[in-house]
Each structure stands twice: as structure tokens, then as C-alpha cells.
Amino acid sequence: MKFTKGHTVIIASVSIVLIIGIIVTFYACRPEAQSRRTLAVSIQPQRFLLEQIAGKYYDVVSLLQDGANPEQYEPSMNNVMALEQCDAYFMVGHIGFEAAILNRVTVSRPDLKVCDTSAGINLINTPHGTAAGDPHVWASVRNARIMAQNMLAALVELDSKHESYYRRQCLALLKHLDELDNDITMRLDSCGNKAFVVWHPALSYFARDYGLTQIAIEDASGKVSQQRLRQVIDQAREQRAKVFFYQKEFDKRAVEAANQEIGSQLVEFSPMAYDWYDEMLKISQAIRNNSR
Numbered sequence: 001m002k003f004t005k006g007h008t009v010i011i012a013s014v015s016i017v018l019i020i021g022i023i024v025t026f027y028a029c030r031p032e033a034q035s036r037r038t039l040a041v042s043i044q045p046q047r048f049l050l051e052q053i054a055g056k057y058y059d060v061v062s063l064l065q066d067g068a069n070p071e072q073y074e075p076s077m078n079n080v081m082a083l084e085q086c087d088a089y090f091m092v093g094h095i096g097f098e099a100a101i102l103n104r105v106t107v108s109r110p111d112l113k114v115c116d117t118s119a120g121i122n123l124i125n126t127p128h129g130t131a132a133g134d135p136h137v138w139a140s141v142r143n144a145r146i147m148a149q150n151m152l153a154a155l156v157e158l159d160s161k162h163e164s165y166y167r168r169q170c171l172a173l174l175k176h177l178d179e180l181d182n183d184i185t186m187r188l189d190s191c192g193n194k195a196f197v198v199w200h201p202a203l204s205y206f207a208r209d210y211g212l213t214q215i216a217i218e219d220a221s222g223k224v225s226q227q228r229l230r231q232v233i234d235q236a237r238e239q240r241a242k243v244f245f246y247q248k249e250f251d252k253r254a255v256e257a258a259n260q261e262i263g264s265q266l267v268e269f270s271p272m273a274y275d276w277y278d279e280m281l282k283i284s285q286a287i288r289n290n291s292r
């Protein structure tokens, strides 16, 4: 069959109508997608906190996903675009990639509002990779309290119209955090054994909050020498550490070998997971259950 010029015009018109139809249907199904403004955070636990305060008015996007390693992270083009399009960026504060990505984005978005969610947190001064202090501030209920208040202050500046709403939401969140903190405190107070092992030292602030001893296999620069491994295993045995926290991203065989020598119980945890509340509970429960 040969197309005349008239046929081609008709087919082209039908195609255009179809395409427009598809586009209209697509957006009609997701009316929110185009109108919602976004806030960016670095990691999922921050998304968990910020959504509870601002989720009614903003979508919150996390630059890193659950299993990502923030210390060796290279920002992607998608990350840069997410920051270029958001209304404000809530950084953790002391993770190496954050300064790098901000340098790139402030060229195209010099007006971007940036909130350092760790402002006011009493940093543990262990140098860690490129960071001056221990960057894992979010793995602490008490630090999360400060982070939530920093988030609130930034939101009130950004969108003062909804100030009273944000304040109410933040208060409710703080109440929840206080309950969680009390719950964990009670759980761990009566704990006979306060030492635990972790492959990567992600729980320094958690340990500080509850008077626990974190024994980390990796040193602060992320290295494990044979000599260090020996020392750490000896220390863990001496202090009768009964729980060994590991992240599934790490080499399971090395974890199992060290765990066997220590005689502890392996517990998987995800310090970067969205379910931050459950992770905090799980860590405290594991320490408590294995301390008897």
C-alpha cells in the first residue's frame, strides 16, 4: 500500500492526538507529581525525620539509597539535578561528598537554601576519612532531636505560611523521639554487659548516649590490618562483647571469621535505612538480649 501525502498528514495527526492523549492521561493519574515541591536530604534516615515534619507540603528526596556508603560516595548527575530542582537541601553536615556536591550545585543554584542538620550536635572528634569528626551523627536518638529542630528552623524560614503546622509536627516528632530514647535507656540501663562489636564504627553516638563501649574492627580510616584485627578480637573477648553488628554490604566471610573468634552473636543492621526508628530499637534490643 502506498501512502499519498494526504494519508501521511492524517496518520501524523492521529499520532499527535494519541501522544497528547497519553500525556494527558499520564499526568491526570498523578496530579501531585507536577505541583509538589521537593526538599533534598543526603541519606534516608533524614528523609524519615523530615517527612514527618514537612511531608504534607513537600516531597523529600534522598541523594543516597539504603546500602550506599556515604564515605566513598561519588555524587551522580541525578544527585546534582535533584539539588538543582529542590527548594532546600538538608545536609547531614560532615560527610565528604556533601561539600563536593554543594560546590558543583552552587554554580547553577547560588540561591539554594542549605540547612546543616548537625549544627549544635556535640561532635565526637575521631577523624574519619576526610571528615574532621565522626560523621555518623544520625545514629543517635538524641542527635536526631537536634536534627529535627534544625529542620524545623529551616522550614519556618523557607515556608513561613505553614509555620504553625511545622511546629506542631515537629513537637509530635520530638515527643516520639523522647519516648524512644526513654525506652532504649530503660532497656540498656539494667544491661550487665555494655560492650558490643561493629565492623564499621557507625554507632559511636549511640554508644555515647547510653554509656556503651563500641569496639570497631575498622579503624577510623576504614582500614583493617592483621595486627588491628588481633587487638580488636582480644579486646572484644576481654570485655565479653556478645553482639557483633555488621552491614550486609561488607565482606560476610571476614565478618563471620572475626565473630567466631570473639564468640559473639551476629546481628545485621542498616544505619542508612529509611526505617531509622526500627533500626534504633533493633540495635538496643540486640544488645539487651545478648547481654545476659
Ligand SMILES: [Zn+2]
Binding pocket: 071, 136, 200, 201, 202
Ligand atoms: Zn562511616
